[in-house]
Amino acid sequence: xxxxVDLTKCQDHGQCVFAAPDVFALDDDGKLALRAEAxxxxxxxxxxxxxxxxxxEEAADVCPLQAILVRG
Amino acid sequence: xxxxxAAEAVRKNGWAGELIVIGDEDAMPYNRPALSKDALQQVPxxxxxxxxxxxxxxxxxxxxxxxxxxxxxxxxxVTVEDETIPWDGxxxxxxxxxxxxxxxxxxxxxxxxxxxxxxxxxxxxxxxxARVVIIGAGFIGCEVAASARTLGCEVDVVAxxxxxxxxxxxxxxxxxxxxxxxxxxxxxxxxxxxSAFLGTFAVEGVELSDGTRLPADVVVEAVGCQxxxxxxxxxxxxxxxxxxxxxxxxxxxRPDVVACGDIARFPNALFDxxxxxxxxxxxxxxxxxxxxxxxxxxxxxxxxxxxxxAPVPSFxxxxxxxxxxxxxxAVGLGGEDVxxxxxxxxxxxxxxxxxxxxxxxxxxxxLAGRAAHYRGVIAARAGVAVA
Numbered sequence: 001x002x003x004x005v006d007l008t009k010c011q012d013h014g015q016c017v018f019a020a021p022d023v024f025a026l027d028d029d030g031k032l033a034l035r036a037e038a039x040x041x042x043x044x045x046x047x048x049x050x051x052x053x054x055x056x057e058e059a060a061d062v063c064p065l066q067a068i069l070v071r072g
Numbered sequence: 073x074x075x076x077x078a079a080e081a082v083r084k085n086g087w088a089g090e091l092i093v094i095g096d097e098d099a100m101p102y103n104r105p106a107l108s109k110d111a112l113q114q115v116p117x118x119x120x121x122x123x124x125x126x127x128x129x130x131x132x133x134x135x136x137x138x139x140x141x142x143x144x145x146x147x148x149x150v151t152v153e154d155e156t157i158p159w160d161g162x163x164x165x166x167x168x169x170x171x172x173x174x175x176x177x178x179x180x181x182x183x184x185x186x187x188x189x190x191x192x193x194x195x196x197x198x199x200x201x202a203r204v205v206i207i208g209a210g211f212i213g214c215e216v217a218a219s220a221r222t223l224g225c226e227v228d229v230v231a232x233x234x235x236x237x238x239x240x241x242x243x244x245x246x247x248x249x250x251x252x253x254x255x256x257x258x259x260x261x262x263x264x265x266x267s268a269f270l271g272t273f274a275v276e277g278v279e280l281s282d283g284t285r286l287p288a289d290v291v292v293e294a295v296g297c298q299x300x301x302x303x304x305x306x307x308x309x310x311x312x313x314x315x316x317x318x319x320x321x322x323x324x325x326r327p328d329v330v331a332c333g334d335i336a337r338f339p340n341a342l343f344d345x346x347x348x349x350x351x352x353x354x355x356x357x358x359x360x361x362x363x364x365x366x367x368x369x370x371x372x373x374x375x376x377x378x379x380x381x382a383p384v385p386s387f388x389x390x391x392x393x394x395x396x397x398x399x400x401x402a403v404g405l406g407g408e409d410v411x412x413x414x415x416x417x418x419x420x421x422x423x424x425x426x427x428x429x430x431x432x433x434x435x436x437x438x439l440a441g442r443a444a445h446y447r448g449v450i451a452a453r454a455g456v457a458v459a
Contacts (some may be wrong), residue, residue: 013388013398014443015354030440057126061077062357064388066103066123 001072003056005043007035009067019062020055023048073123073353074165074333074360076101080129081364082163086372089160091132094152096139097187100125105353107191112219115195118188140166145307145329161367164304164315164323164331165360168297168351173207177269181276182291185212197290200224205278205286207266208294209236211389214249216292217258218391228286229253230261230278240404242425245435248417249391256392261286297351299335313337314349319381321363327370330363332356341382342453343402343432350385358383384451385433398443401425401433401450415439422446 003023012031016024023045025033034043048056053070060068075093082091095101103121125132135152142151149156170184183194194216198204202225206213209231220227229236235246236253250260261280269291270277277287299314310316315323315331317338323329331338333356337347362381369376389397406425413434415421420438424431430453434446 012440014440015386017444018384018447026441026444028441030443061080061126062354064103064105064353066121069124 001048001050001053001056001070003043003045003048003060004069004071005032005034005038006041006067006069007032007038007043008041009065010035010063011065013064015062015064016059016068019059020052023052023056024059073101073103074167074356075163076123076125076129077357077360078163078165078330078332078364078367079132080126081361082161082368082371083128083131085365085368086374087161087368089371091129092135092157092159093132094135094138094140094150094157096137098137099188100134100136102188104186107185107188112191112195112198112216113222115188115191121188140303142303142305143307145304145309145326148328150303160328161371162329163363163367164329164335165333165363166300166303166335168299168334170293171296171298173266173293173295175266175268178271178274180274181271181289182269182293184293185216186297194290194292198223198225201226202289203287204228204290204292205230205288206292206294207231207278208292208296209233209260209262210239210294210296211237211387213292213294214253214391215389216294217253218256221256221258222392225290227257228259228261228288230264230266230280230286232263232265234262236260236262240407241435242403242407242410244410244412244417245423245437248421248437251418252392252395297334299349301335316347319379320366320376321359321381322366328367330367332359332363336363338381340385340402341380342384342450343405352385352387354386355383382451382453384447386447395437396440398436398440399433400443400447401431401453403433403435406432414442 014026027033060070100122140150149158170186198220204220204225204227206229209229217227236249238246264280264282266278267281268279269275275291279285301311314335314337317331317336321330323331334351337349339345339347365377386400403425406427409426411424413422413424423435425433
């Protein structure tokens, strides 16, 4: 399982952080922290542990911009 | 959206039987915030905002394009056109529709904003130089005002309150929002209501209760919404303000009927045991998941979810770029005791709303890096508030 975040859609609302705090974080300016790791406009995670599935699916649901995709 | 999320939750919680979602719009459920927030600059294509159907909800029959006409809770049926559909469990998620003003005048040129089609129609009318009169100074009215100014329209806002967004934000923040909107050229006409729409075939102006006549090419009615409950008439339910639910989202104790989204009036254990409707995007998902879980448990004979439902209310509003309003908690409950918690009212600021000396809600303008902290403070109320 991997997640993708469309950083052109993301507006740093942070709902994903409350849903899946082990995967998402905001930096001190309130911006999505994983922006720093992304190559271009699409962030693709490493393979995530299956135990995180409920959390990341919840994060995808509650994203106001629907910018998160759970793959696999 | 609440319907989709509820269907997903019913499946995830073990219901394997038939699942039908009935909706009046032709489109699959789509994401509405994109329609009134700053995205009015360029209304997204419907295909861009339709929700992905999650894996759990792929085995669902979608019956779209016709509204549900009636439900008979005793017979356990709903009627769509002339078809009667039986059910074992019912999810009420028919949401709201914009309230319309019942004052005289032509209908053409008057807009509301709720559906994608509404947003497309309004966007097409917001041409540079167009004279736009917005009736209502709540969140939607202010968001449309900001969008219309950004698009180069002339904007007048008419409302009976003394400041914009007086409910729920109160006079302190309301005055500050007025100042910000006025600095962008929005003109407010407060303490008055419209008395007539002027014009013969299409709206050419709005007459106000103080006699003022505002010229208008476009009128936007942003005067709140009303719950779509008429299809539930005749079942003896209390439908005065949406549908009354318990903390499992069950409608008046019926274990086989649940409600969710904007239409549901339910108690939140973060605050007290008073049932209230909450028109927030995030709450639609929270209540849908709870309603779906409770209904699936009822249908499958599984154990019901634990009592005590304490979702953190949160909303946001984008009015001009670089200036996001975020809120957590129930600011409407803390209007008697409003204080600046940090920052400066004229700049980035956090305002706290208190009841009995306890923080019940916060509003941030900017200071996005502090949002998680304040959400945590509100969420920590769980277990504190219930007497």
